[in-house]
Amino acid sequence: MQQISTSASGSSRITTQIRFDEDGKQFGFLSVPHSTHDSAYGRIQIPIACIRNGDGPTALLIAGNHGDEYEGQFALGRLMRELEPSAVTGRVLILSALNLPAVSAARRTSPLDGGNLNRLFPGAVDGDPTAMIAHYVESVLLPMADLAMDLHSGGSSLMYKPCAIVRDNGPDAFVRRQFAALKAFGGTLAYVTDGRNQGAERTFAAAADRCGVVAITTELGGGAAADPEGIHLADTGIRRVLHQIGILKSAPPAAPKPLRLMKVEGPRSYVLAPESGLFEPAVQLGEEVVCGALAGQIVFPDTPWREPVPVHVEASGLIICKRAVVWTRRGDCLFQILAPYDGRGLLL
Helix, strand or coil, X not given: CEEEEECCCEEEEEEECCCCCCCEEEEEEEEEECCCCCCCCCEEEEEEEEEEECCCCEEEEEECCCCCCCHHHHHHHHHHHHCCHHHECXXXXXXXXXXXXXXXXXXXXXXXXXCCHHHCCCCCCCCCHHHHHHHHHHHHHHHHCCEEEEEECCCCCEEECCEEEEECCCCHHHHHHHHHHHHHHCCCEEEEECCCXXXXXXXXXXXXXXXXXXXXXXXXXXXXXXXXXXXXXXXHHHXXXXXXXXXXXXCCCXXXXXXXXXXXXXXXXXXXXXXXEEEEECCCCCCEECCCCEEEEEECCCCCCCCCEEEECCCCEEEEEEECXXXXXXXXXXXEEEEECCCCCCCC
């Protein structure tokens, strides 16, 4: 197998037989070493496709960063099967199940090491499997890319209205490129972040920032289900962005609706459970709320005669996300609320 390395970060222990500079359509694996009792020289085989036709931009498309998020996995699997080299100028790298152990276990985190891939960048060359995957993405794959897309949804515990996410940190010229890609992706909602919330530097989006790569992430549904609206947005939005940056030759249908830009204002944008129990919501996904409104109540199945504890929102805005699981522990996120974006407003 071919050893992949970069001068900036040293050799990765992950290998592949994919020849990234060869024209054509290749399917193969990233081979991640993982020695266990059952398999002393075992390797995790992460599927990858490389579709290349001459010189041009490179797009890195991933799903399965969290294993229980399915809309992106469906969309990228379809793109792997359908996209042919003759339809592109440049290169498209597709990993529809990036954190394969988590995907196979239908879990957010890896069952091998407990790793949350989207909180482990830049990873470690000699770390546990999840850290090695993060290191390979940031040290090998992202440096090849001009554009990156990381397709998420709410997973098993959350439900989102389908939306895209970009950062507005960095020089104006770079942010304009981010917003142009966001506009091409389409949908009805997007939210903009400055990337300063706690732990944000450990995400795929932060890794793309460090590599100078335009990046879009998404939230396409969730609840351990597959939202047809989210899958459709991924299918069409990816193709629009590939055309916008000059990779896809034929123009797909334009985004049909205007895009509403929102932002997370801060910690008060998250409604957290004050007690453990069953959460009975009083508001719905996509509803507009005002600060102080009743969000729902926690009831107690072990002492049903106890008075429920009310839960109120602490910020006004749009409910973009809600907890998908009724049983709730103190500190769980029940809702996420977005406010209108009032940032630099570049291009949009």
